[in-house]
Amino acid sequence: MASAFLAASGCAPASLPEPARLEVLLATAVERAGSRWPGLGMEPRAFVAFVAERLTSPAALLAALAGDSPAFSELYLTFGCLRHQRAALQFFEDDYLREVGAFVSGVDRSPAFVAEVRQLLRERLFTAEPGSEPKIAEFTGSGALGGWVRVAALRIALNLKRSEARADAAVQDSVETAFGEQLGPELEHLRSRYREAFTEAVRAALGQLSDRDRTLMRLYHVEALALEAIAALYRVHMSTVSRWLSRAREQVAETTTRQLCERLGVGASSVDSIAALVVSQVDLSLTRLLGPGG
Numbered sequence: 001m002a003s004a005f006l007a008a009s010g011c012a013p014a015s016l017p018e019p020a021r022l023e024v025l026l027a028t029a030v031e032r033a034g035s036r037w038p039g040l041g042m043e044p045r046a047f048v049a050f051v052a053e054r055l056t057s058p059a060a061l062l063a064a065l066a067g068d069s070p071a072f073s074e075l076y077l078t079f080g081c082l083r084h085q086r087a088a089l090q091f092f093e094d095d096y097l098r099e100v101g102a103f104v105s106g107v108d109r110s111p112a113f114v115a116e117v118r119q120l121l122r123e124r125l126f127t128a129e130p131g132s133e134p135k136i137a138e139f140t141g142s143g144a145l146g147g148w149v150r151v152a153a154l155r156i157a158l159n160l161k162r163s164e165a166r167a168d169a170a171v172q173d174s175v176e177t178a179f180g181e182q183l184g185p186e187l188e189h190l191r192s193r194y195r196e197a198f199t200e201a202v203r204a205a206l207g208q209l210s211d212r213d214r215t216l217m218r219l220y221h222v223e224a225l226a227l228e229a230i231a232a233l234y235r236v237h238m239s240t241v242s243r244w245l246s247r248a249r250e251q252v253a254e255t256t257t258r259q260l261c262e263r264l265g266v267g268a269s270s271v272d273s274i275a276a277l278v279v280s281q282v283d284l285s286l287t288r289l290l291g292p293g294g
Contacts, residue, residue: 008049015058033076071141104157201259
């Protein structure tokens, strides 16, 4: 292990223990990390090379080897997560992701919001586009893993809140634009009532999307990921992602139509006209609501 560590290390050899001593320290630290996260079964030489690339401060390295800091064992878990070991991912879920609610409580403590942050955090930490590594690879052990996850969760939470604030303004803007146009004689007399009702109906429809569909919408519109990238993320064919997005838009249109009819108390004779209006305007609303400029 010492030879693998030294080959990958950015530390000056003179600042490290001599190879025989380093071998003992590494073996002890690996055993200690394995006890902390049992059942991972990593290849020791590959793991210590991974550590050497990240713990480049001799002082931090020696503290980690001595067990005076959690860096070595936290890098052990990180290494397992990068290799998508089921046990490692479950440990991460139990020890870190379950704390997301506490991490973002100052932003929004509602269960739906926390669940969305947690899901986005999973995706960003453990998935990556072809040719790149997941974000979890950026953890270097220079600070506590829990603190690093907390910062990542807060960043996502704050971005979501900013997106929501922009979304509220964008929905209202798209409604004003839609209903500032000529709706035709049949619907013109309902213009003033449609503005507020349409806004609330779209919001309600978006709220009824599944977590996956909301995430898909956000990845496609907000993150501006191509269909190919989303397909790689979900490990499905690109056509499947396209169908998912189409069905989500259709669901929003159908739910918006139903909500709008209920809120306005219109009869069956007006449903077709309202549905045509909704289909023409919901796509515009979604683009403004969820798009990069929204």
